[in-house]
Amino acid sequence: xxxxxxxxxxxxGLIVTLSPDLVEILLLSLKVSLSAVAIAxxxxxxIGGALAVYRFPGRGAVAAVxxxxxxxxxxxxxxxxxxxxxxxxxxxxLQLLYTPTAMIVAQVVLVTPIIGALTRQACQDLLEEYxxxxxxxGASSDAIVITLLWDGRYRLITAxxxxxxxxxxxxxxxxxxxxxxxxxxxxxxxxxxxxxSKGNIALALALGIVLLAIAFAVNAALIWVQRLARRxxxx
Amino acid sequence: xxxxxxxxxxLRCIAGALVLAFAAPAGLTxxxxxxxxxxxxxxQNSGLFDHILPEFEKKTGIExxxxxxxxxxxxxxxxxxxxxxxxxxxxxxxxxxxxDGWGTRRHDVMYNDFVIVxxxxxxxxxxxxxxxDKAFKKIADAQAPFASRGDDSGTHKAELRLWExxxxxxxKASGDWYLETGSxxxxxxxxxxxKHAYTMSDRATWLSFGNKDxxxxxxxxxxxxxxxxxxxxxxxxxxxxxxxxxxxxFVDWLISTEGQAAIASYKxxxxxxxxxxxxxxx
Amino acid sequence: MLDPTVPIDRSRARLTGSTPLPVExxxxxxxxxxxxxxxxxxxxxxxxxxxxxxxxNGAGKSILLRLMHGLIAPTAGEILWAGxxxxxxxxxxxxxxxxxxxxxxxxxxxxxxxxxxxxxVDRGERAIRVDEALKLAGLEGQASTPARVLSGGEQQRLxxxxxxxxxxxxxxLDEPTxxxxxxxxxxxxxxxxxxxxxxxKVIIVTHDVGQAQRLAQDVIFLHHGRVIEHQDAxxxxxxxxxxxxxxxxxxxxxx
Numbered sequence: 001x002x003x004x005x006x007x008x009x010x011x012x013g014l015i016v017t018l019s020p021d022l023v024e025i026l027l028l029s030l031k032v033s034l035s036a037v038a039i040a041x042x043x044x045x046x047i048g049g050a051l052a053v054y055r056f057p058g059r060g061a062v063a064a065v066x067x068x069x070x071x072x073x074x075x076x077x078x079x080x081x082x083x084x085x086x087x088x089x090x091x092x093x094l095q096l097l098y099t100p101t102a103m104i105v106a107q108v109v110l111v112t113p114i115i116g117a118l119t120r121q122a123c124q125d126l127l128e129e130y131x132x133x134x135x136x137x138g139a140s141s142d143a144i145v146i147t148l149l150w151d152g153r154y155r156l157i158t159a160x161x162x163x164x165x166x167x168x169x170x171x172x173x174x175x176x177x178x179x180x181x182x183x184x185x186x187x188x189x190x191x192x193x194x195x196x197s198k199g200n201i202a203l204a205l206a207l208g209i210v211l212l213a214i215a216f217a218v219n220a221a222l223i224w225v226q227r228l229a230r231r232x233x234x235x
Numbered sequence: 236x237x238x239x240x241x242x243x244x245x246l247r248c249i250a251g252a253l254v255l256a257f258a259a260p261a262g263l264t265x266x267x268x269x270x271x272x273x274x275x276x277x278x279q280n281s282g283l284f285d286h287i288l289p290e291f292e293k294k295t296g297i298e299x300x301x302x303x304x305x306x307x308x309x310x311x312x313x314x315x316x317x318x319x320x321x322x323x324x325x326x327x328x329x330x331x332x333x334x335d336g337w338g339t340r341r342h343d344v345m346y347n348d349f350v351i352v353x354x355x356x357x358x359x360x361x362x363x364x365x366x367x368d369k370a371f372k373k374i375a376d377a378q379a380p381f382a383s384r385g386d387d388s389g390t391h392k393a394e395l396r397l398w399e400x401x402x403x404x405x406x407k408a409s410g411d412w413y414l415e416t417g418s419x420x421x422x423x424x425x426x427x428x429x430k431h432a433y434t435m436s437d438r439a440t441w442l443s444f445g446n447k448d449x450x451x452x453x454x455x456x457x458x459x460x461x462x463x464x465x466x467x468x469x470x471x472x473x474x475x476x477x478x479x480x481x482x483x484x485f486v487d488w489l490i491s492t493e494g495q496a497a498i499a500s501y502k503x504x505x506x507x508x509x510x511x512x513x514x515x516x517x
Numbered sequence: 518m519l520d521p522t523v524p525i526d527r528s529r530a531r532l533t534g535s536t537p538l539p540v541e542x543x544x545x546x547x548x549x550x551x552x553x554x555x556x557x558x559x560x561x562x563x564x565x566x567x568x569x570x571x572x573x574n575g576a577g578k579s580i581l582l583r584l585m586h587g588l589i590a591p592t593a594g595e596i597l598w599a600g601x602x603x604x605x606x607x608x609x610x611x612x613x614x615x616x617x618x619x620x621x622x623x624x625x626x627x628x629x630x631x632x633x634x635x636x637x638v639d640r641g642e643r644a645i646r647v648d649e650a651l652k653l654a655g656l657e658g659q660a661s662t663p664a665r666v667l668s669g670g671e672q673q674r675l676x677x678x679x680x681x682x683x684x685x686x687x688x689x690l691d692e693p694t695x696x697x698x699x700x701x702x703x704x705x706x707x708x709x710x711x712x713x714x715x716x717x718k719v720i721i722v723t724h725d726v727g728q729a730q731r732l733a734q735d736v737i738f739l740h741h742g743r744v745i746e747h748q749d750a751x752x753x754x755x756x757x758x759x760x761x762x763x764x765x766x767x768x769x770x771x772x
Contacts, residue, residue, distance in 0.1 A: 086317055087315050088316060098271060098317075133613075136586060136611075137635045137683070143635055179302035181300045197276070199425060199445035201446055
């Protein structure tokens with residue numbers, strides 16, 4: 001119990017004084033996760049839209065795999081990317097291991113299936129309503145994908161926020177490929193893991209509280225977006 | 236019928252990502268601006284690096300990036316070429332590393348000792364014993380819970396040697412009173428405290444550990460608990476990407492009078508956790 | 518309300534003399550789940566007036582419409598438009614309005630803009646046609662209103678105006694006013710009559726006998742996927758030949 005009270009005090013102290021260490025870690029977490037989500041969104045929208053609209057053999061299997069990958073454990077994604085980027089791995093020549101770029105790559109692997117599967121679902125639902133009308137208007141498959149993506153934009157924003165929530169909260173992937181190097185690859189989550197292993201429970205909790213605040217903010221944004229959508233009958 | 240749109244977009248994104256990848260990481264052009272040191276959790280968690288690295292960086296302008304994992308993993312990473320220098324504490328493994336050609340040369344850097352810590356209740360009555368393996372035997376006989384690193388680290392290997400000397404096959408009791416956490420020193424200490432179990436820790440991590448609860452040091456001083464750290468430059472002939480110049484500069488500094496003094500000046504709560512012992516002129 | 522007397526400036530296609538008529542259905546069949554929903558239909562539509570397709574529920578009217586518009590492919594047989602087989606050049610001169618209005622999640626004008634873009638109309642022309650269409654639908658003041666917030670009648674008027682803005686040679690409608698109030702129904706019917714006067718071939722599926730009487734030049738009566746009667750409208754409504762048509766017109770259940 002004392003740890004919790006301690007933690008809140010510490011958290012408040014860190015935030016109010018804008019502790020440079022905290023700011024550095026926070027900015028890196030945001031940089032890594034936002035970059036990853038941006039890339040994953042472009043990939044996920046394209047894959048999800050294409051899966052919903054184009055017909056090709058094996059389409060069902062690809063969709064099933066995509067959905068299954070939503071549950072990919074972060075540490076497994078990290079391990080996979082680590083093996084790719086290690087000096088003796090196929091992409092070793094890029095020398096990306098232990099850099100923020102490696103962390104971004106790992107999170108892209110993690111987040112793309114989430115955005116892709118949710119996009120596919122959104123586009124599929126929209127397609128049920130629009131298919132005949134769009135084909136009557138003479139739309140090509142490409143044009144249909146673009147129409148659906150724009151029309152489903154509020155659901156896609158929801159998918160992106162879900163992806164961001166996952167990225168900013170995971171520790172397994174960024175720990176393995178980033179190495180938790182001070183001032184280079186230490187994020188909120190790896191810092192929490194480190195402080196816990198040093199027994200600095202109150203500080204770890206404090207960092208956790210800050211991270212929770214971000215998660216809450218993301219969720220609040222989600223609810224606000226959904227409300228907006230309903231108001232304009234766009235949902 | 237063709238997924239031309241999706242395919243084009245996906246290809247464009249991969250291209251964009253690769254461009255980012257090439258553009259983003261520092262150090263691709265200024266090759267020796269940083270080096271990667273594969274080291275252990277004991278040197279990391281104790282705060283030693285936070286103390287000595289700024290001095291080195293100020294003197295040479297080389298940034299030292301420390302990846303803190305167990306000794307076994309550190310050496311394995313170095314064998315893959317994912318590091319420029321290793322700084323670990325398992326002499327037999329280090330010497331094998333050099334003998335197999337993965338490292339150029341091994342130097343002693345510093346030493347400290349291991350301590351056996353446990354709950355103040357001391358269920359196995361080992362407090363004050365001068366003999367570490369005797370203490371281990373008493374723990375085994377009492378079947379008192381013991382938390383082991385279980386992760387191939389230097390600490391873990393030292394611990395295993397003590398069980399061997401005591402004639403105990405602790406692994407047989409794994410999951411019973413012998414708890415193998417497979418984690419770093421800090422995480423293992425957390426588990427030990429949480430489970431009221433004994434454990435063996437290096438003194439530096441113990442001193443700086445923030446969650447001691449009612450735990451105390453029960454056994455110390457046995458020469459068998461001596462813990463030697465060594466530093467090795469990863470062999471650039473094995474991996475072309477090894478930053479031999481920067482790495483050697485770091486190695487040289489560590490064993491120089493300056494580096495040794497920096498190590499000696501580090502204190503936790505007034506106590507010195509690491510003792511420099513590089514041989515002069517080596 | 519809307520003003521059907523606003524002339525729509527598009528007679529170019531009809532001036533060049535390209536007409537899609539006559540449309541000929543040869544041994545057209547559509548099988549679904551083992552059932553002949555459309556059963557070897559032979560049919561020629563050559564009139565320039567509005568053609569109404571009528572029949573009891575399940576007769577295959579909607580399927581027939583979709584076959585003629587190329588939305589579904591027949592299991593057997595073929596459809597020829599002025600002697601040409603169905604392909605993109607034919608279907609891109611057609612438009613369709615569905616039973617329930619299908620509008621994108623954007624403003625009223627953006628919906629029309631989007632449709633014109635799909636057809637490759639250039640930007641300057643698009644702006645003109647969007648304005649025309651909104652005027653036609655009586656929705657000038659609601660150009661930026663989210664389309665899905667409009668009333669049912671307004672949405673369907675917008676859908677029809679969108680279809681007309683594409684400058685089609687043929688306009689298909691699948692029971693467009695079945696869920697609308699009388700005022701909206703009247704507005705839609707006026708637009709259809711005007712479109713027909715402009716030279717557009719209108720083919721409408723309707724359940725509403727009164728509507729068919731008001732609009733149609735000829736009537737196709739469908740039952741069990743077959744054409745039972747294809748007759749001039751005045752004659753059909755006075756003296757339906759077939760028993761099923763008679764039963765249908767008198768309001769009975771046609772099995």
